[in-house]
Amino acid sequence: MADWQDYLKLMRGLSRTLEQLSQVEREKDDAATRGDLAGVEACMKREQVLSLSLRGCDQKRDAMLAELDLRGVTLGQLESRSPEELRLETKAVVEELRRQYAIFQAASKAARDTLEINLRAIERVQAIRAGDSLEAAEQRKTHQTDFRA
Numbered sequence: 448m449a450d451w452q453d454y455l456k457l458m459r460g461l462s463r464t465l466e467q468l469s470q471v472e473r474e475k476d477d478a479a480t481r482g483d484l485a486g487v488e489a490c491m492k493r494e495q496v497l498s499l500s501l502r503g504c505d506q507k508r509d510a511m512l513a514e515l516d517l518r519g520v521t522l523g524q525l526e527s528r529s530p531e532e533l534r535l536e537t538k539a540v541v542e543e544l545r546r547q548y549a550i551f552q553a554a555s556k557a558a559r560d561t562l563e564i565n566l567r568a569i570e571r572v573q574a575i576r577a578g579d580s581l582e583a584a585e586q587r588k589t590h591q592t593d594f595r596a
Contacts, residue, residue: 451530451537454511458540461504465547468497472554479561487562 471493478486512518522541529537
């Protein structure tokens with residue numbers, strides 16, 4: 448029973464991490480909307496840290512599933528495979544994890560879409576500036592005076 452409780456604790460931790468990732472995605476979306484490149488970069492760094500945390504949790508989850516003889520068992524099947532006295536708790540943990548994952552997916556898509564839109568706008572501005580820079584450089588070349596003594 449302690450092993451199953453540990454597994455539920457890990458699943459709750461995954462839910463919290465997904466919740467944090469969702470918040471980072473919302474902040475990244477806001478920063479991208481404002482054109483705050485430093486804010487987007489800060490969010491991406493936090494996102495990387497949380498992603499590494501998820502990877503570590505995934506490795507622990509795999510090991511726990513093996514210990515509980517639950518390899519290949521889907522999230523939807525956990526409730527039926529849980530100890531009888533922990534079925535309701537397992538159901539609640541699974542539902543929360545699914546909910547947090549759905550929230551994360553929506554926040555991630557919104558941030559990605561905003562970044563893509565702003566990236567296109569940035570690329571257009573850079574192309575215009577690069578054109579202006581090339582034009583200015585050409586003008587300097589043609590308007591230079593060669594002084595030789």
